[in-house]
Amino acid sequence: xxxxxxxxxxxxxxxxxxxxxxxxxxxxxxxxxxxxxxxxxxxxxxxxxxxxxxxxxxxxxxxxxxxxxxxxxxxxxxxxxxxxxxxxxxxxxxxxxxxxxxxxxxxxxxxxxxxxxxxxxxxxxxxxxxxxxxxxxxxxxxxxxxxxxxxxxxxxxxxxxxxxxxxxxxxxxxxxxxxxxxxxxxxxxxxxxxxxxxxxxxxxxxxxxxxxxxxxxxxxxxxxxxxxxxxxxxxxxxxxxxxxxxxxxxxxxxxxxxxxxxxxxxxxxxxxxxxxxxxxxxxxxxxxxxxxxxxxxxxxxxxxxxxxxxxxxxxxxxxxxxxxxxxxxxxxxxxxxxxxxxxxxxxxxxxxxxxxxxxxxxxxxxxxxxxxxxxxxxxxxxxxxxxxxxxxxxxxxxxxxxxxxxxxxxxxxxxxxxxxxxxxxxxxxxxxxxxxxxxxxxxxxxxxxxxxxxxxxxxxx
Amino acid sequence: xxxxxxxxxxxxxxxxxxxxxxxxxxxxxxxxxxxxxxxxxxxxxxxxxxxxxxxxxxxxxxxxxxxxxxxxxxxxxxxxxxxxxxxxxxxxxxxxxxxxxxxxxxxxxxxxxxxxxxxxxxxxxxxxxxxxxxxxxxxxxxxxxxxxxxxxxxxxxxxxxxxxxxxxxxxxxxxxxxxxxxxxxxxxxxxxxxxxxxxxxxxxxxxxxxxxxxxxxxxxxxxxxxxxxxxxxxxxxxxxxxxxxxxxxxxxxxxxxxxxxxxxxxxxxxxxxxxxxxxxxxxxxxxxxxxxxxxxxxxxxxxxxxxxxxxxxxxxxxxxxxxxxxxxxxxxxxxxxxxxxxxxxxxxxxxxxxxxxxxxxxxxxxxxxxxxxxxxxxxxxxxxxxxxxxxxxxxxxxxxxxxxxxxxxxxxxxxxxxxxxxxxxxxxxxxxxxxxxxxxxxxxxxxxxxxxxxxxxxxxx
Numbered sequence: 001x002x003x004x005x006x007x008x009x010x011x012x013x014x015x016x017x018x019x020x021x022x023x024x025x026x027x028x029x030x031x032x033x034x035x036x037x038x039x040x041x042x043x044x045x046x047x048x049x050x051x052x053x054x055x056x057x058x059x060x061x062x063x064x065x066x067x068x069x070x071x072x073x074x075x076x077x078x079x080x081x082x083x084x085x086x087x088x089x090x091x092x093x094x095x096x097x098x099x100x101x102x103x104x105x106x107x108x109x110x111x112x113x114x115x116x117x118x119x120x121x122x123x124x125x126x127x128x129x130x131x132x133x134x135x136x137x138x139x140x141x142x143x144x145x146x147x148x149x150x151x152x153x154x155x156x157x158x159x160x161x162x163x164x165x166x167x168x169x170x171x172x173x174x175x176x177x178x179x180x181x182x183x184x185x186x187x188x189x190x191x192x193x194x195x196x197x198x199x200x201x202x203x204x205x206x207x208x209x210x211x212x213x214x215x216x217x218x219x220x221x222x223x224x225x226x227x228x229x230x231x232x233x234x235x236x237x238x239x240x241x242x243x244x245x246x247x248x249x250x251x252x253x254x255x256x257x258x259x260x261x262x263x264x265x266x267x268x269x270x271x272x273x274x275x276x277x278x279x280x281x282x283x284x285x286x287x288x289x290x291x292x293x294x295x296x297x298x299x300x301x302x303x304x305x306x307x308x309x310x311x312x313x314x315x316x317x318x319x320x321x322x323x324x325x326x327x328x329x330x331x332x333x334x335x336x337x338x339x340x341x342x343x344x345x346x347x348x349x350x351x352x353x354x355x356x357x358x359x360x361x362x363x364x365x366x367x368x369x370x371x372x373x374x375x376x377x378x379x380x381x382x383x384x385x386x387x388x389x390x391x392x393x394x395x396x397x398x399x400x401x402x403x404x405x406x407x408x409x410x411x412x413x414x415x416x417x418x419x420x421x422x423x424x425x426x427x428x429x430x431x432x433x434x435x436x437x438x439x440x441x442x443x444x445x446x447x448x449x450x451x452x453x454x455x456x457x458x459x460x461x
Numbered sequence: 462x463x464x465x466x467x468x469x470x471x472x473x474x475x476x477x478x479x480x481x482x483x484x485x486x487x488x489x490x491x492x493x494x495x496x497x498x499x500x501x502x503x504x505x506x507x508x509x510x511x512x513x514x515x516x517x518x519x520x521x522x523x524x525x526x527x528x529x530x531x532x533x534x535x536x537x538x539x540x541x542x543x544x545x546x547x548x549x550x551x552x553x554x555x556x557x558x559x560x561x562x563x564x565x566x567x568x569x570x571x572x573x574x575x576x577x578x579x580x581x582x583x584x585x586x587x588x589x590x591x592x593x594x595x596x597x598x599x600x601x602x603x604x605x606x607x608x609x610x611x612x613x614x615x616x617x618x619x620x621x622x623x624x625x626x627x628x629x630x631x632x633x634x635x636x637x638x639x640x641x642x643x644x645x646x647x648x649x650x651x652x653x654x655x656x657x658x659x660x661x662x663x664x665x666x667x668x669x670x671x672x673x674x675x676x677x678x679x680x681x682x683x684x685x686x687x688x689x690x691x692x693x694x695x696x697x698x699x700x701x702x703x704x705x706x707x708x709x710x711x712x713x714x715x716x717x718x719x720x721x722x723x724x725x726x727x728x729x730x731x732x733x734x735x736x737x738x739x740x741x742x743x744x745x746x747x748x749x750x751x752x753x754x755x756x757x758x759x760x761x762x763x764x765x766x767x768x769x770x771x772x773x774x775x776x777x778x779x780x781x782x783x784x785x786x787x788x789x790x791x792x793x794x795x796x797x798x799x800x801x802x803x804x805x806x807x808x809x810x811x812x813x814x815x816x817x818x819x820x821x822x823x824x825x826x827x828x829x830x831x832x833x834x835x836x837x838x839x840x841x842x843x844x845x846x847x848x849x850x851x852x853x854x855x856x857x858x859x860x861x862x863x864x865x866x867x868x869x870x871x872x873x874x875x876x877x878x879x880x881x882x883x884x885x886x887x888x889x890x891x892x893x894x895x896x897x898x899x900x901x902x903x904x905x906x907x908x909x910x911x912x913x914x915x916x917x918x919x920x921x922x
Contacts, residue, residue, distance in 0.1 A: 105701050106811050128707060150650040161648060163657075164625065179896055185808040186840045187622060187877035189611040189661040190889060191897050192904055196624075196657030200650040217707035240566050246589060246678035291752040347646040350567050379647045416648035428651060435640055436652050439907060443653055446903040 005044040005087060009065040013047060013089075016057050021048040021095075032090045035077040036137075037423050038340070043070065043084035050095045052172070052209040058091060059207060060176030068455050069174070071203040073114065073145030076137040078343055079421020081149070081202045085456040091207065093144050099123055100210065107215055108167060108184055113144025113208045117151075120213075130218040132159035135417065136328060144208050150200030152417035154251035154285070157378035161417065163199045165214045171198060171206035174448050184212045197443070202419050203454040205447040219287035222250070223297050224320045227304060227311035228278035232257050232361075234309075235282035236353045239377055241303070242284070243350075247296060252378030253283035256357065258337070258364065259330055259372040262387075266333035272326060276310055282377075283327055285320075330374055337370040338387025342400045347381045348412035359406045360384065367395050371403075381416040404430060420458045428460045466505040466548060470526040474508060474550075477518050482509040482556075493551045496538040497598075498884050499801070504531065504545035511556045513633070513670040519552060520668060521637030529916050530635070532664040534575065534606030537598040539804055540882020542610070542663045546917040552668065554605050560584055561671065568676055569628060569645055574605025574669045578612075581674075591679040593620035596878065597789060605669050611661030613878035615712035615746070618839030622878065624660045626675045632659060632667035635909050645673045658904070663880045664915040666908040680748035683711070684758050685781045688765060688772035689739035693718050693822075695770075696743035697814045700838055702764070703745070704811075708757060713839030714744035717818065719798070719825065720791055720833040723848075727794035733787060737771055743838075744788055746781075791835055798831040799848025803861045808842045809873035820867045821845065828856050832864075842877040865891060881919045889921045 013022050023029060023046040033042045044067075049055045062069045068088030075082055084090055093114035101110040104127060111120065118139035120131050134153035135141055141151070147169070152161040169181045181194040198205055229235055239252045255263075257279040264270050272281075286296050297313075304311050314320045334341060348356050357373055364371045369392060375383040384403055388396035404414050404427050414424060414431050429437060440459050444451070474483050484490060484507040494503045505528075510516050523530045529549030536543055545551055554575035562571040565588060572581065579600035581592050595614035596602055602612070608630070613622040630642045642655040659666055690696055700713045716724075718740040725731050733742075747757050758774075765772050775781045795802060809817050818834055825832045830853060836844040845864055849857035865875050865888055875885060875892050890898060901920050905912070 103810075103812070104705060107704065150654075152648055156648065163654065177896055179900065180894065183808075183872055183874045183892075185810060185872075185874050185877070187613055187617065187808050187842055188874040189876050189878060189880050190874050190892055192666075192901055193611075193624065193657045193661055194897070194900065196654045200654055205653075217709070243568065244565060248678070289753050289756075291756070292750050295750075295752070347644075347648050349564075349646060351564070381648055411644055411646070413644045413646050413649040413651050415650050416646070417650060419650050431644075431651055433641065435638055436655070439640065439655065440653055442907040443904070446900060446907065 005067055006065050009061055009067055010045065012061050013045070013058065016054060017047055017049065021050070022046070023048070032072060032075070032092060033083065035075045035080060035082050037078055037080045037421065039080040039083055039422065041083040041085050043090040044087045046090045046092055048092055048095050052170070055091065055172050055207060055209050056176045056178060058089070059172045059174055062089065062452055063175040063450060066450060066452060068452050069207070070454055071144070071148070071207045073142030073148070074116070074140050076141040077145065077149065077421060078345070078418045079423050081419055081421035081454065081457050082145070083422065085422055093142060096209070102127070104129070108212055109215055110184070110210060110212045111143055113142060113211060115143045117141055117143055117146055124215055125218060128218050129215045131165065131213060131215050133162045133165060136331065143211055143213070147199055147208060147211055148201065148203050149419040150417065152376065152379070152381065154253050154376055156376055156381070157252055158248050158250045163196060166195055166199050166211065167214050168212040169195055169198055169208055170210035172209055173206050174450060174452050179206065200419065202421060202458045204444055204458050205453065219250070220289050221293055222285055222287045222320055223293060224314045224323055225284040225300055225304070225311050226272060226323050227282045227284070227309050228273040228276050229280045229282065229309065230278055232279040233354050233357055235280055236357065236377055238282060240350060245299070247299070249284050249378065250287040251283060251285040253327060254374055254377035255281040255283070255327065255330070256373045258370050259374040262333045262337050262372060263326065263330065265336040270326070272312065272323070273310060278310070283323070334372060334385055334387060339389050340393065340396070341388070342386040342396060344384040344400065344403060345381070345415050345418040346384055346403070346407040346412055347379065347416035348407055348410045350380045352410040352412070353377060353380055355410055356382065356406060360403065363399050363402055367399050369395055369399055371399065379416065380412070422457055425456070425458070425460045466528055467526050470522055470528055471506065473522050474506070474519065477515060478508055478510065482511070483507070484509070493533060493536070493553060494544070496536045496541060496543050498539055498541045498882065500541040500544055500883065502541070502544040502546050504551040505548045507551045507553055509553055509556050513631070516552065516633050516668060516670050517637045517639060519550070520633050520635055523550065523913055524636040524911060527911060527913060529913050530668070531915055532605070532609070532668045534603030534609070535577070535601050537602040538606065538610065538882060539806070539879045540884050542880055542882035542915065542918050543606070544883065546883055554603060557670070563588070565590070569673055570676055571645070571671060571673045572604055574603060574672060576604045578602055578604055578607055585676055586679060589679050590676045592626065592674060592676050594623045594626060597792065604672055604674070608660055608669060608672055609662065609664050610880040611878065613837065613840070613842065615714050615837055617837055617842070618713055619709050619711045624657060627656055627660050627672065628675050629673040630656055630659055630669055631671035633670055634667050635911060635913050640667065661880065663882060663919045665905055665919050666914065680711070681750050682754055683746055683748045683781055684754055685775045685784055686745040686761055686765070686772050687733060687784050688743045688745070688770050689734040689737050690741045690743065690770065691739055693740040694815050694818055696741055697818065697838060699743060701811060706760070708760070710745050710839065711748040712744060712746040714788060715835055715838035716742040716744070716788065716791070717834045719831050720835045723794045723798050723833065724787065724791065726797040731787070733773065733784070734771060739771070744784070795833060795846055795848060800850050801854065801857070802849070803847040803857060805845040805861065805864060806842070806876050806879040807845055807864070807868040807873055808840065808877035809868055809871045811841045813871040813873070814838060814841055816871055817843065817867065821864065824860050824863055828860050830856055830860055832860065840877065841873070883918055886917070886919070886921050
């Protein structure tokens, strides 16, 4: 037994949860030892609470015994944030997955943290409503995890990210105190904005037990354009032009040359533009109501034709989904270019998107490594993936440092939606000032004075 | 000279700002002694900085000499938040009113805190862009003040409030340290969300020197419906029905019976529905593009006709503004019903709007006082104004307490957009838990450990 994990604590948990909801055996713990980063950290135990009262008692006991606590959703994080880096207790929310309330008149939904984003979308669709944030993991990731990371997704361009939809939270603090961040009204300026402080806090400030979300009417129709470009940077210019025309597409996703290489290699050939020569793709999705959509569609068609750009267009839901399928398979395809990877999630102001792309191509050439640069270009948010094998790990580390430095020089940020977790903590002080970091540490202390919540995550030492 | 205001501090300020930008004479100070509450508090001195370096030096000196600091925009607050309750130095931002950067491609604007909301709107309109938050004071109030209170307005229903548009802040802390809350990118989850923590903090955590705002394309066209209702609560039912139809109007403003009485008395007669008998009005504004607007217009027309509701419709900008003028004159008209007033700014979930209205009518009858209940009903946000004269002040105090208690019982909040300031501090612990208040105090200490920033504002003792 780990000294951080006294047997009295374990016994108290067992009394609370019963043996079947307190996992202690190595083979059971293994399932909770990884996320979508490459890290593996075996927790000391895993709790599977079903009710908020249990969460309260767990946090009371954890404070009493000074045991590190790691809240966990579905483990789709890419940064090691739901892992027990110092050992300790993982609290997994898979059994707290109820939709507690949906009120059409208020346009709000109240959920437990373990509800899957995709399940919530499916539920709301029946009523003609919509929860826009759509991380690639949306079918598997939980709302609690989405709130903890401040998840985004392609639809961020038009609809914003998780922070724009969280109205109120119920949070349990170390020691077991329950904090309601505010009422579920659409407006409230009585307390400081505690709700937003928890969004993106990566489980370091408190543990969510209830989440109130704003929802919006489901757009009536979607139209997807996928275009092929000989000049790799052309899609980035097109996004700018389209925004200048005062259009706001739902999504504007860029797929770069190296990512296309990965997709082609992994599939044999790309199931789109098969007889064309192109070095990048742009996914542009419009949504809304029939007539305006029609007008916007004509505008885009004309724009593409004037520029001589090849494109496919889908208006039928299943055609649209088939085209998105190519975009969604990027992540698993990348391994054909290297067994290992650094997956960055950087954002630059839109006017610097091309500079970043050119820099990445130069790094690729200089270091002889594949570097993919795809993602939510409408927001300036790129998933930069550096592929490598063990023998060139040193080079990959250098390239990664170069990419992050370039992003910061271009007034950007090293994370737009994945968060810092464990794996990016070493870079936080490249972006943030000593004052920002000092304030983060003090804020953490306000909520978690003993430092038992997700230690070694988000905040640098 | 006040002991809180040592002469050495004054001398240092004079060296910094020169005599013409450091006001000390009583007749000059008087202009900075009031806001839109009924409070008067003469400051010890007023500083008029023109550059951020001056603000930094003022906050450095203030910390050194332990002098209370009160940041002030245009003084349109309704709560006493920009007043020097303990004496001290008011920093007025009227001379820091530059629009520093507008980037169409990024859809962001960077401003100094003293820019007027109305000036920013005018500036953006030239480029076809739009900053939606529109407090009634928008022609006179500053962006800095709007951010400090988290200002809303009628357009909140469709477009949200100030918090939804602030991307990043540059803040000076007591002692003179400069905190940038984050980059100006559209997404960033590296630090905790410090930006949102400052929105609505009412000058108690730091002093803004730069504000980066997201802006959106200007809607092409507006259509305003004003309808008259015999049954006072009917507009509240209609709002619900319209939201159920999945329409989201830009604004849905309710004017109740007692407010109509005030308007009629003050103007002689109301310049609308002159031969009709009605007890409430609903302002419903749609905006967007031609064809969909046309469809929504037809839908509303048909809906109103089916219900036999009288309405006027305006599609021309000047007709629309003329109709809004009636709404905008509510506040000055109310004095015909009482020399004094308590102006509340409560929010309830939409489903409880009618309960609140009925309760208010009952209180009006029981206590023999006029109580107006108008405002942003689309958000559940009502401006409840209790009118009284000196002789019935005791009753008014009781009525006010009753209203606030009822709001809290209906799961609402005592402030949706005006903030707490000085005058509502006594009610904060009715709404917030001891834990919420304890956390607010600790958060305040993180940024302002000596408590020199806006003391006696927002946080109860």
